[in-house]
Amino acid sequence: MAVATLNRKIYVWQLAVRFYHWLNAACIVTLAITGYLIGNPPAILSSSEASFSYWFGTVRFLHFLAAFIFFFNFLFRIYWGFVGNRFARWNNFIPLKKEQWREIWQVLCFDILQICIKPFKSIGHNSLAGFTYFITFLVFLFQAITGFGMYSAMSDAWLPNLFSWVVPFLGGDFAVRQWHHLMLWFFIIFAMIHVYLVFYHDYVEGRGTISSMAGGWKFIERK
Amino acid sequence: MNEKPLTIYEEIRAKGYSRRDFLKFCSWMAAFIGIEASGVGSIVHAMETKSRLPVVWFHFQECTCCSESFLRSSHPIVADIILDKISLDYTETLQAAAGYQAEEALQNTMKKYKGKYLMLVEGSVPVENDGVYCCIGGKSALNIVKDAAENAKAIISWGSCASWGCIQSAKPNPTGATPVHKIISNKPIINVPGCPPIADVMAGTIVYLLTFDRIPQLDGLGRPKTFYSRRVHDTCYRRANYDAGLFVESFDDENAKRGYCLYKVGCKGPVTYNSCAVIKWNNGVSYPIQSGHPCLGCSQENFWDNGPFYQHLSSFPGFGIETTADDIGIFLGVATAVGIAAHAVSTNIRKRKQIKEEVDNHRVTAQKEEGGE
Numbered sequence: 001m002a003v004a005t006l007n008r009k010i011y012v013w014q015l016a017v018r019f020y021h022w023l024n025a026a027c028i029v030t031l032a033i034t035g036y037l038i039g040n041p042p043a044i045l046s047s048s049e050a051s052f053s054y055w056f057g058t059v060r061f062l063h064f065l066a067a068f069i070f071f072f073n074f075l076f077r078i079y080w081g082f083v084g085n086r087f088a089r090w091n092n093f094i095p096l097k098k099e100q101w102r103e104i105w106q107v108l109c110f111d112i113l114q115i116c117i118k119p120f121k122s123i124g125h126n127s128l129a130g131f132t133y134f135i136t137f138l139v140f141l142f143q144a145i146t147g148f149g150m151y152s153a154m155s156d157a158w159l160p161n162l163f164s165w166v167v168p169f170l171g172g173d174f175a176v177r178q179w180h181h182l183m184l185w186f187f188i189i190f191a192m193i194h195v196y197l198v199f200y201h202d203y204v205e206g207r208g209t210i211s212s213m214a215g216g217w218k219f220i221e222r223k
Numbered sequence: 224m225n226e227k228p229l230t231i232y233e234e235i236r237a238k239g240y241s242r243r244d245f246l247k248f249c250s251w252m253a254a255f256i257g258i259e260a261s262g263v264g265s266i267v268h269a270m271e272t273k274s275r276l277p278v279v280w281f282h283f284q285e286c287t288c289c290s291e292s293f294l295r296s297s298h299p300i301v302a303d304i305i306l307d308k309i310s311l312d313y314t315e316t317l318q319a320a321a322g323y324q325a326e327e328a329l330q331n332t333m334k335k336y337k338g339k340y341l342m343l344v345e346g347s348v349p350v351e352n353d354g355v356y357c358c359i360g361g362k363s364a365l366n367i368v369k370d371a372a373e374n375a376k377a378i379i380s381w382g383s384c385a386s387w388g389c390i391q392s393a394k395p396n397p398t399g400a401t402p403v404h405k406i407i408s409n410k411p412i413i414n415v416p417g418c419p420p421i422a423d424v425m426a427g428t429i430v431y432l433l434t435f436d437r438i439p440q441l442d443g444l445g446r447p448k449t450f451y452s453r454r455v456h457d458t459c460y461r462r463a464n465y466d467a468g469l470f471v472e473s474f475d476d477e478n479a480k481r482g483y484c485l486y487k488v489g490c491k492g493p494v495t496y497n498s499c500a501v502i503k504w505n506n507g508v509s510y511p512i513q514s515g516h517p518c519l520g521c522s523q524e525n526f527w528d529n530g531p532f533y534q535h536l537s538s539f540p541g542f543g544i545e546t547t548a549d550d551i552g553i554f555l556g557v558a559t560a561v562g563i564a565a566h567a568v569s570t571n572i573r574k575r576k577q578i579k580e581e582v583d584n585h586r587v588t589a590q591k592e593e594g595g596e
Contacts, residue, residue: 039535045477053467055469154457172524181549200570
């Protein structure tokens with residue numbers, strides 16, 4: 001029978017990577033929803049005194065709590081980029097080699113023009129995806145820095161106060177809030193494209209892209 | 224004539240204030256500056272022993288609201304001691320002298336009290352085209368500032384103009400309006416921002432200088448920490464409404480009457496560092512939020528370029544008036560969704576062909592293998 005079409009099973013995403021991914025996703029969803037509410041709170045009419053309720057304070061608390069988890073989870077992922085397996089390594093994310101750039105063009109051709117059907121060399125992240133995640137890491141960092149910068153004004157803790165230079169550096173409180181808010185949309189748009197492309201690649205490549213982030217396995221064509 | 228110059232206390236007494244008034248003033252000042260009760264004694268002592276502090280007060284690109292504010296400070300002695308007694312040797316707005324006499328007074332003070340006089344600046348300094356946009360007595364504000372700063376003991380930048388540039392430095396800033404601290408770098412400069420600054424903050428800053436003979440502790444932006452280390456938002460009496468999520472939606476609604484938080488009608492309290500909610504204005508009567516109006520953030524740098532005033536999110540530069548980050552985000556989000564939908568449709572058209580080819584391939588391979596056996 002058709003031996004050539006049998007697939008090889010490869011353990012790509014280690015438990016640590018999967019754990020990071022889903023915790024990160026949960027944090028981002030929480031941060032995006034609470035962040036949007038902080039920027040645009042809904043209209044509420046209440047007959048009771050302000051001292052009896054604290055929902056907006058709770059929303060802000062959840063935002064700060066999720067932000068701390070998000071930040072440390074991100075630090076953990078950076079650490080894992082140096083000790084994890086070859087699919088988790090830092091060099092998947094920064095295209096330093098020529099072949100990574102070649103693959104970026106190949107993926108663009110595959111994703112947008114939908115004509116280059118050759119399977120990719122990369123088994124984990126393809127080079128374009130890796131590079132995109134590198135950009136999201138920079139945005140993570142930006143959100144963390146601006147977030148802690150704003151938070152430092154109302155905190156005595158040493159960690160946020162490491163970032164008290166941020167607000168004057170970026171041109172004042174108005175500007176920092178505006179940029180922090182605008183980047184919320186980066187996450188929303190990233191999530192839309194990311195989820196779609198996962199479905200797309202799973203569908204077109206047939207390597208089990210979606211399930212790989214749950215079980216860790218991918219299925220690669222045997223040569 | 225007196226051999227020894229009168230002390231400030233003596234001058235205050237001569238002016239007709241009782242000792243009781245004087246002590247009340249000192250305690251008041253101690254409270255504003257935020258020093259402990261035992262510190263009142265140091266202020267009293269300083270006032271009783273020190274004599275006039277030579278002061279030159281310049282007016283450049285400004286509206287004189289700082290001076291106006293100063294006149295309305297909580298205690299009349301404040302205006303009296305600064306404007307009459309602490310020897311305001313030169314100030315364009317209030318001095319009796321004019322023309323050559325005024326300029327002479329300035330030159331005399333700068334010569335006589337070299338390295339000792341306090342330089343107060345109200346207004347920003349235009350630097351475009353050699354500073355021709357603000358000239359006094361034939362000299363540009365830029366040259367006046369540089370000359371006077373040369374031998375000044377310290378400089379206080381009154382108000383948002385002298386501290387940040389204020390409205391005249393709003394984009395595109397045609398005159399190149401520049402705050403003092405960006406022109407002078409080798410002198411201690413205290414920024415006392417606000418449009419105008421609170422009178423008692425101004426008085427407190429001067430009394431501190433007078434009492435302790437050193438500049439108050441400043442934050443990273445050169446503002447006295449005592450007055451500018453807390454946000455209006457964190458000291459606001461309406462804060463409980465914010466935490467409870469109770470907001471004014473429009474100025475004529477029920478919520479406005481109930482005194483809910485003004486966050487959604489553009490209050491800049493959360494980004495504004497000032498003492499408005501603590502010291503308040505005009506003898507502690509009120510402050511903007513207490514009067515039902517959102518804070519404009521007048522003591523913050525660039526507040527003039529971060530409008531509109533009555534909207535929480537500032538409009539985004541380069542995208543037209545009142546376009547916020549959310550408008551841009553929603554536009555990009557919709558564009559992305561449309562792109563994804565189009566992509567999904569084309570993928571499915573192509574994929575059907577691919578699957579068909581693959582199935583055909585299988586059939587061919589299978590037939591070949593069967594034939595080979």
